[in-house]
Amino acid sequence: METMKALVYRGKERIELTDRPVPRILDPRDAIVRVTLSTICSSDLHILHGTVPRAKEGIVLGHEFVGEVVETGPEVMHFSPGDRVAVNVESFCGECFFCRRGFVNNCVKGGWELGCRIDGCQAEYVRVPFADTGMNPIPASVTDEAALFVGDVLATGYWAAKIGEIEPASSIVVLGAGPTGLTTMMSARLYSPSPVIAVDINDHRLDVARRNGLCDAALNPLRDDVESVVKALTDGRGADRVFEVAGAANTFEQAWRIARPNAIVVLVALYPGPQELPLHRMYGKNLTFKTGGVDANSCGEILKLIDAGLLDTSCMITHRAPLNDVLKGYRTFEKQEDGCIKWIITPYEHERDVK
Ligand SMILES: [Zn+2]
Numbered sequence: 001m002e003t004m005k006a007l008v009y010r011g012k013e014r015i016e017l018t019d020r021p022v023p024r025i026l027d028p029r030d031a032i033v034r035v036t037l038s039t040i041c042s043s044d045l046h047i048l049h050g051t052v053p054r055a056k057e058g059i060v061l062g063h064e065f066v067g068e069v070v071e072t073g074p075e076v077m078h079f080s081p082g083d084r085v086a087v088n089v090e091s092f093c094g095e096c097f098f099c100r101r102g103f104v105n106n107c108v109k110g111g112w113e114l115g116c117r118i119d120g121c122q123a124e125y126v127r128v129p130f131a132d133t134g135m136n137p138i139p140a141s142v143t144d145e146a147a148l149f150v151g152d153v154l155a156t157g158y159w160a161a162k163i164g165e166i167e168p169a170s171s172i173v174v175l176g177a178g179p180t181g182l183t184t185m186m187s188a189r190l191y192s193p194s195p196v197i198a199v200d201i202n203d204h205r206l207d208v209a210r211r212n213g214l215c216d217a218a219l220n221p222l223r224d225d226v227e228s229v230v231k232a233l234t235d236g237r238g239a240d241r242v243f244e245v246a247g248a249a250n251t252f253e254q255a256w257r258i259a260r261p262n263a264i265v266v267l268v269a270l271y272p273g274p275q276e277l278p279l280h281r282m283y284g285k286n287l288t289f290k291t292g293g294v295d296a297n298s299c300g301e302i303l304k305l306i307d308a309g310l311l312d313t314s315c316m317i318t319h320r321a322p323l324n325d326v327l328k329g330y331r332t333f334e335k336q337e338d339g340c341i342k343w344i345i346t347p348y349e350h351e352r353d354v355k
């Protein structure tokens with residue numbers, strides 16, 4: 001049996017780079033994709049730390065990647081071997097009640113499966129279910145690196161900005177300037193908000209946001225009184241839209257406090273535990289909360305915006321190394337060492353094994 005290298009989740013706090021059989025077509029709608037680039041996502045860390053109860057032990061981790069189709073099942077209509085594809089974090093049938101309404105995260109036959117309930121992409125090959133809906137062709141003029149985040153972190157930022165109903169000159173605050181925060185800011189820019197205020201405790205990440213024109217003001221809660229600065233920047237009202245992507249101990253409370261009355265507060269963060277919603281303290285503030293796991297149903301649209309130069313995630317790529325070094329990648333990414341925002345995994349280098 002042909003084998004490949006893959007990063008396997010063995011249970012809480014245990015991952016292992018090991019040999020696994022190369023995946024095969026199991027359903028007529030599957031495709032097998034050779035992974036050309038993948039990355040580590042904070043959801044992978046959540047699985048590693050045991051805070052994703054639906055994650056299965058023994059699966060290959062990873063759900064953010066691009067690749068080349070090597071085989072398709074007999075019912076795959078839109079792809080053939082050799083196609084370059086950006087793959088969606090969500091597997092969805094395209095036919096059920098939720099899919100027909102664009103709520104692909106709630107597909108009755110899918111949702112977040114890859115690298116959570118079935119083998120994911122931190123490997124040399126991956127089986128993609130519902131290939132026709134879950135894969136998007138990468139235009140010839142878009143590089144693999146430029147398309148790498150389309151199926152997950154960029155889809156999330158794009159979706160967050162969309163459900164945030166940003167109007168021109170809306171004041172917005174993005175809590176968290178990590179990968180999802182940065183993609184939320186760049187997607188929000190498509191709607192011409194002003195000002196965009198980024199908040200993070202990591203100055204390097206704030207710098208990246210500022211230098212790349214993703215925000216107009218950058219606040220560090222370790223130094224700035226976020227609530228009063230946001231009020232000062234919004235004529236004393238608070239922000240029109242707040243995007244909570246940080247998921248830290250106090251960021252949920254901060255999100256609704258810095259929102260103006262009648263604001264929309266978009267909660268994208270995956271919290272490790274319960275949050276308190278003290279309705280008696282916000283009575284009359286008439287907030288709209290939108291919560292979320294991404295509905296990644298706009299990947300084709302996002303690829304067009306990348307091709308047109310309107311979305312550019314290159315500022316997030318800080319590290320590149322082959323799959324051989326993936327364990328180091330997990331440590332560096334989690335600790336945000338060496339300015340790490342996104343650790344890019346290039347294909348396994350077998351020649352390094354032959355000493
Ligand atoms: Zn992810």
Ligand SMILES: [Zn+2]
Pocket residue numbers: 092093094095096097098099100106107108109110
């Ligand atoms: Zn469905």
